[in-house]
Amino acid sequence: MPALRLPTFDPTTEQGVLRLSIAASLAMAAAAVAFGLLANSSLIIFDGIYGLIDVVMTWLSLLVVRLISLSTHVDTLQSRLNQRFTMGFWHLEPIVLGVSGTLMIGAALYAAVNAVDALMSGGREIALGPAILFAVISIVAETGLALFVRRANRSIGSDFIALDAKNWVVAASMSAAYLVAFLGGYVLGGTQWAWLVPYIDPAILLVVCLFVVVAPMGTVRQALSDILLITPLDLQTHVDEVARDIVARHGFLEYRSYVAKVGRGEQIELFFVVRADDPPRALIEWDRLRDEIGEALGEESPDRWLTIMFTTDREWAI
Template structure:
């Protein structure tokens, strides 16, 4: 197992243990304080535990080399796991949103503000610390799974700070009897606002992961930059034309290039072809070290289209 996979497992394991602590605390306090949003925070952390453990299993599976059974690697596992993770989060958010709406229709919900404030204060900064740690690790590892974990903690951090702000507001209103009728509605209203915001990130994550499963051209400047470089190589080596196909699945960038050659071709030998391949590989590696590059040469266009 490579060092990258081993480090990835350590980071994901940290996320699992941290999520367990938040889940137990949130569910217990959410039940006793009768706060729907704290209960949601705990349930979200509990779901995160299962999903984080799934990420650890996926990373272990990907890290085991088995080229005979998986000649093209196992990168497809990453986006499949991400789709599953975000789908589960969407279901949790939808159920919580429906519960908050029902709560408002039934006259709101009384909450034990003192305990809720302590939990939200400690939880907010603890979540923020976990999120910043995972965000740093996701940038250094380039792992889609660690990035998904980071996004989960980002969402949990938003919930925790929204809870903190809401309960601070409720505490201020509680000191003035004129606003006491508003207090039971603060908890479900916060739940509705957070749920609406939460819908955005999972939907975007599922869309991006589906793009990888379907092997769509990745977004951003990368595809155009590679195509421009290939065009320059086409001119440099006096080719007729070239065709470039690019996809990103998990950590691997798949690049397939077909050159249609001329009779006056500057590429005379296989060694010349390999030299061109090396130039292309060196360039692509500036964007992604995990590239899968295929370069073909033909003088019949039908084999390239």
């Protein structure tokens, strides 16, 4: 009898990896809040809040991935949803990535302000036993998940999973900082440096917050670039090379290219200006030329929106 497979958490698919990450994030967030309250640690509580935000944003990422997948299958093109979003759902990907990174930065800034306030108010007394136990559990679990997600994404190549792997690395780094801080507090207890122990929790929290603020900035910057439809230079260069070759070989007057990258989707529009006295061609010949251009641009993909037009009027190409 073949082994029973659970497609919900299939590690070979983007949606399966994200579902697994959601479940793990929810479990770790719940544990962080519980241990944080038990240990009276704002550092651990922040870890739980960070994890809860990650759960919500990963769930949204999973929803967007499913919408993009459905919209690129022919058998669903006539659905009511696709009729309302005829241009696809690629634009949702950078929005979710940008919002996710922005929320992470916002939560970190808020926690940093609280950490500064605690430092100025004499620190915070914490129970080191539960705090150290949670830090050890977190390091093991989060490091394992970071390695697993990164390895899974080698064959999937998803920006969502890449961001999720980055979040697990950040979480594991935070847990390592917790462990160092709490062990340091345990060692200092009962010594002449014991007065430093209450400052450990808010001080490490402040350092972690500064790290969390920096980590998602690259993702937010790329998401903003996609939302604003800023043309990727490498893609524009490749499209222009193909278009110039077509113009030279077929004797066209000129071309206009419009290129953008939106999430995983590439949007390419090419307008070729043909001579008004160019000999008439059958429609099938123009279609063959479109196929030639499409092949020159690269392998066909459901995530590529390609429009190729031929006209004798320059105004249509502007």
